[in-house]
Amino acid sequence: MTSSNWGLSPAVIKRIYLSGFERSIVYAAKVWWEDIHNNDTFVKIIRSIQRPFALAICRGYNTLSTDAALFLSGLIPINLILNLEINVTSLKRPDNIFNIGLADNIIDIPSKKFFCNPADFNLITFQKNLPNSSDLTIFTDGSKSENGVGAGWCAFYDNKIIHREAYILFPDNSVFQAENLAIYTALDKILDIWQNNWNQPLNGRDLYKWLKFVDNKRILGDAFLNYFLTGHGPFPSYFVKFKIKIPSPCLCNQINISHTHLLFDCHSLNHIRPFFLRQTNPNLPHIIATYKIELAQFCKKNY
Numbered sequence: 001m002t003s004s005n006w007g008l009s010p011a012v013i014k015r016i017y018l019s020g021f022e023r024s025i026v027y028a029a030k031v032w033w034e035d036i037h038n039n040d041t042f043v044k045i046i047r048s049i050q051r052p053f054a055l056a057i058c059r060g061y062n063t064l065s066t067d068a069a070l071f072l073s074g075l076i077p078i079n080l081i082l083n084l085e086i087n088v089t090s091l092k093r094p095d096n097i098f099n100i101g102l103a104d105n106i107i108d109i110p111s112k113k114f115f116c117n118p119a120d121f122n123l124i125t126f127q128k129n130l131p132n133s134s135d136l137t138i139f140t141d142g143s144k145s146e147n148g149v150g151a152g153w154c155a156f157y158d159n160k161i162i163h164r165e166a167y168i169l170f171p172d173n174s175v176f177q178a179e180n181l182a183i184y185t186a187l188d189k190i191l192d193i194w195q196n197n198w199n200q201p202l203n204g205r206d207l208y209k210w211l212k213f214v215d216n217k218r219i220l221g222d223a224f225l226n227y228f229l230t231g232h233g234p235f236p237s238y239f240v241k242f243k244i245k246i247p248s249p250c251l252c253n254q255i256n257i258s259h260t261h262l263l264f265d266c267h268s269l270n271h272i273r274p275f276f277l278r279q280t281n282p283n284l285p286h287i288i289a290t291y292k293i294e295l296a297q298f299c300k301k302n303y
């Protein structure tokens with residue numbers, strides 16, 4: 001289906017996965033996932049189904065960890081998606097079979113009679129411009145019209161959109177429920193958990209140095225760039241680590257030819273090394289955000 005430089009584009013594979021494969025996995029999740037979602041063995045199995053798609057999108061080596069492949073591909077871990085499906089299903093279709101209904105805080109409750117026009121209350125202030133702070137800022141909204149009911153939210157960090165979601169609800173859902181759903185599902189069920197998992201010192205730490213924030217809109221599908229971001233690529237140190245080859249010296253006579261050596265240190269590449277890799281303490285997240293194309297070109301030259 002794909003290789004480092006031929007086959008379906010990463011964006012197409014991701015679209016096929018999200019609109020076809022993932023939807024079929026999560027079908028009727030409430031029935032079969034609810035009882036096993038805390039079982040590590042089942043979580044491992046379900047994640048192994050998702051893994052080939054993540055590897056195909058990011059065009060990574062088979063040795064790449066699933067966490068890193070999902071991160072590069074912008075695929076939310078399937079176990080989190082299943083958890084979300086259960087929650088959303090419970091919200092949209094409360095039933096008695098599982099004794100799950102709408103939680104108290106998201107049910108429309110008739111308001112007490114106002115003693116003055118509600119517009120005269122000036123409890124919430126808002127501003128036209130985006131906040132200038134570098135903190136995480138989240139906007140949510142829900143709306144209802146004759147065309148349907150929907151909810152959505154987006155998260156800004158450092159004044160850039162790092163995540164966004166939108167949902168279509170049933171026509172009989174109210175605006176209040178739509179808005180609560182946006183807040184409830186978005187904040188609690190996906191971004192925080194995935195981000196927290198990514199912050200744990202487990203797999204993909206080479207990649208973590210470059211990219212700290214999860215984003216389900218991300219599609220990093222350049223194989224050569226990803227070799228260098230993850231360290232899983234055709235580097236002598238990689239071949240030695242997996243006992244494929246014995247160590248051999250670099251052109252600059254250093255023995256351990258790792259991806260970081262080629263990126264930052266190797267003297268024989270000084271003449272083509274871009275300026276942003278020559279800094280003493282390079283700001284890796286900034287480099288990948290600003291010079292992704294130039295970095296990918298440098299990586300490809302060294303392949």
Ligand SMILES: [Zn+2]
Pocket residue numbers: 250251252253254261265266267268
């Ligand atoms: Zn060297």
